[in-house]
Amino acid sequence: MQQAQKQQLPASLQKIVGAFQIVPDPMARYKQLLFYAAKLPKMAAEDHVPENKVEGCVSQVWVKPELRDDGRVYWTADSDSQLTKGLAALLVLGLSGCTPQEVLTVQPSFIEMLGLKQSLTPSRNNGFLNMLLKMQRLTLELVAASEA
């Protein structure tokens, strides 16, 4: 079932999930997450603004989309928490270059495949879920703006 779910994800995100699934040990998976964090391109200081801020996270997280002429969305992100930044990096790498439709159809439950024990219950502590939902909302807004 996980395999079927995985295949519904954008190819770039599937690749990341695969990279986590071959790591057996939880600490090694966290290490991998931190490598993703390190790879995340720096977000411009002027993009750390309230419009880009993910509300409801204990750590501070910002995400910013850009709808390019190719009709695809490209992301930048940042966080003051390293692990949250790693999760942001997964989403930035996995969802950059996706069509808005692809972004909007990503089910939050894919995070369970990463083996990082991320909860999917909405709460003030749930960085990942809030981040994905924010990215999907920003995508919708971009689409609406481009159609208008």
Added chain:
Amino acid sequence: MHAADQIDVELDDGMTVMVKQKPRDIPATRMGVGACLWEGELLLAAYLAAQPRHRYIGQRAVELGSGPGLAGLMLAMLGAQVVITDKDVVLPLIQENIELNGLPSTPGTSKHCGGSAMAEELEWGREGYMGRVAALASTPVDLVLAADVTYVDQDGQSPSTEHFVQTCKGLCGPQTVCLVSFELRSSQVKEVFLRESGREFSRVERLSKSALPKCYQVEHIELYKLQAVEAPSSQQLLELGERVRAEVPVLHQLVHGHDLVYLDNAATSQKPRAVLDAMNAYYEEYNSNVHRGVHSLSARATDAYEAARHKVAAFVNAATDREIVFTRNASEAINLVAYTWGLNNLKAGDEIILSVAEHHSNLVPWQLVAERTGAVLKHIGLTAQQELDVEQLKSMVNSRTKLISLPHVSNTLGCVLDVPAVVAAARSVGAKVLLDACQSVPHMPVDVQTLGADWIVASSHKMMGPTGIGFLWGRYDLLESMPPWMGGGEMIQDVFLDHSTYAAPPMRFEAGTPAIAEAIGLGAACDYLSSIGMDTVHAYEDDIGTYLYNQLAAVPKVTIYGPPPTAPRGRAALAAFNVEGLHATDVSTLLDNAGVAVRSGHHCTQPLHRFLGVPASARASCSVYTTRADVDAFIAALKDTIAFFEEVGSM
């Protein structure tokens, strides 16, 4: 108002013993002595008579400054072996009273449950009196009865009070209970008495007179229970943690393959089997609505629910259980005060003093009330040691100050409030004091009768009780002055179609069917903590908290917030901290992976974190079941976590 001049004691065989003083028998040279001893003695006798009688049988009691020996004689007739003492000139009176009552001087021979009485000379304060005291205490004393009056001389000294307290102490062993019936001739006498007894005794408890007949509820005499309980040895303390741990089921599990190390007690505590059993027993044996039906289950449920209120009252030493209002949690208790007292007493320009370290629960309700009334919020800051700045508070109070609402113990800084200073500042301008006691009531003895606050609030789930219930304690006259808040069943007296009359507190504030099982669970939690003894809980947590602080402070790159354990009022057994270069959630995520549960975030104190200049912190907090092994496991996991981030180059 004077107390009645005699006391009648019903004996088990149906006879009534009248204990009566005969003031005329006091020699004329002792003028005045009788008058003041008279009432203190009667009050003491009345108090003893109101306690379970069987416990006195076979007990050894010494009465001090006995005058006619009222309380001692009564105790002897209830089966105790009593030595009634006073100055030599009073001894003939005592002797006569002993004989009149047919009490033998040797134990076991009287018809009064084997009680006995003898008169002995003890004039405390006289040269060499401590030798007499030591002789009396050479056989262990169970009960000391001390009814007396002492004076302060012109320069504010009170050697008589000092001698009195030293005499009490001299008679007390670790098991002795010393009951003092103390006539207050001036507030200075009380000050000296409290200071001296606080120095000599480990436990000083002002007793409620509410259980006594009205005629004994006189204001100028106070009853105190003094105990010189020895601090438990360090070995006993170490064993206590393990013993309690064994009784808390949830602690025994693996988390991510590691033994759970639960260090999030300031957020919520775990529950001992006794609490879970009490709640189950309610549902399995007598689940029923309270205060309504006349059927047996309803009566049982009502008894258990009200018994729980009584247990909570006793736990914080409230004068009566009518002063305990059950709420959903401490937040609701604060809101109750804000929406009843606050909205009815605050007006534009009035000032409410809070601190920068408030839990949001003690911040937001007042913000809402301030918006509605035009009252102004003021906030005290922190001292260099990161304790609440009471000096700043003193300079902030003025005639517009109507309320000071502060945390008794901060959930983030762990600092303990200087309550006497806060209360004195409040009293100087007639302001009320509310204490958020969520982090103090579960961890240290809290006596609302000596605390000086007008209200305290606390939460069951932080004190080994269930969630869904907390309580408000308020002085009864103050609760009585507060209008109802939420309407519904339980809180009414009579309901008409267009208006209603309301019940007296506490029912006035408990609309609808209450959290019955939860109240019973909270009562069981009070029993559980009381059976350990809050002094012992506090001593244990002082020890484990200091260990936690020192171990954590020794980890490189760690900053702990709040004062050190060596601060004058110490600190709670919790430590909010940050690791340089790491976000608190990253630290706590990896700690969780190692089975260690700590809180991370702002702990509902966002303004405090802003004040400290950090977005969040991690917090490890202890309970009486936290062991040194738990702290060691936490520290080891923290070091691993830091090493992990360093290795990956994320710091």
